[in-house]
Amino acid sequence: MGERTPAFYEELIANGRMTVYLHYGDVVGFVDAEPGEVTRMFISPEAAGLGLGRQLLEIGIAQARVGHSGSIRLEATINTEGFYQRHGFRSLGRGFFSHGLGGEPIEIVYMELWEPPLVLQ
Numbered sequence: 674m675g676e677r678t679p680a681f682y683e684e685l686i687a688n689g690r691m692t693v694y695l696h697y698g699d700v701v702g703f704v705d706a707e708p709g710e711v712t713r714m715f716i717s718p719e720a721a722g723l724g725l726g727r728q729l730l731e732i733g734i735a736q737a738r739v740g741h742s743g744s745i746r747l748e749a750t751i752n753t754e755g756f757y758q759r760h761g762f763r764s765l766g767r768g769f770f771s772h773g774l775g776g777e778p779i780e781i782v783y784m785e786l787w788e789p790p791l792v793l794q
Contacts, residue, residue, distance in 0.1 A: 682703070690705050692729065692733075694720075694725055701716065701719060702716040702717065702725050702726070706737040707737065708738075708740040709743070711736075711746075711747040714733055714747075716729070733747075734786065744785040744786060744787040745785065746783070746786075747785075747786075748770065748782070748783060749782045750779060750780075751782060754784070757784050760786075762785060762786045763784065763785060764782050765785055766783050767782055768781055769781060
C-alpha cells in the first residue's frame with residue numbers, strides 16, 4: 674500500500690477515526706469512514722469467514738452516515754466485490770486505487786449502497 678507505515682494507522686486509531694478488531698491482542702480487521710464513504714476496510718485471511726467483515730462493514734456504514742444522507746460509497750478491490758454486493762452495494766464501474774500514498778496502482782470497483790429515503794404517508 675505504498676508508503677503507509679504503522680504510524681499512519683496508529684494516528685487514525687488515536688484520533689478515533691479507525692475501529693480495529695483484536696483477537697488475542699492481534700489486529701485482525703479494521704474499518705474507518707468519513708461522511709458518505711467507507712474509506713478503508715481490511716480483514717486478515719485468518720479471520721475470513723467468521724462474520725467479522727459484516728460486523729466491521731456495519732460499523733463503517735454507521736460512521737459514514739454521520740453527517741450525511743444519501744448513498745454510501747466505497748472503493749473495493751476486485752476480489753471483494755461479491756462480498757459488498759451481498760451486503761447491498763452495487764457496482765458502478767472500475768478504476769484504480771485513489772487513496773494511496775504511492776505504490777503500485779490497484780484495480781478497484783467503485784460501489785455504492787443506496788437506501789431511498791423513507792416516505793411517510
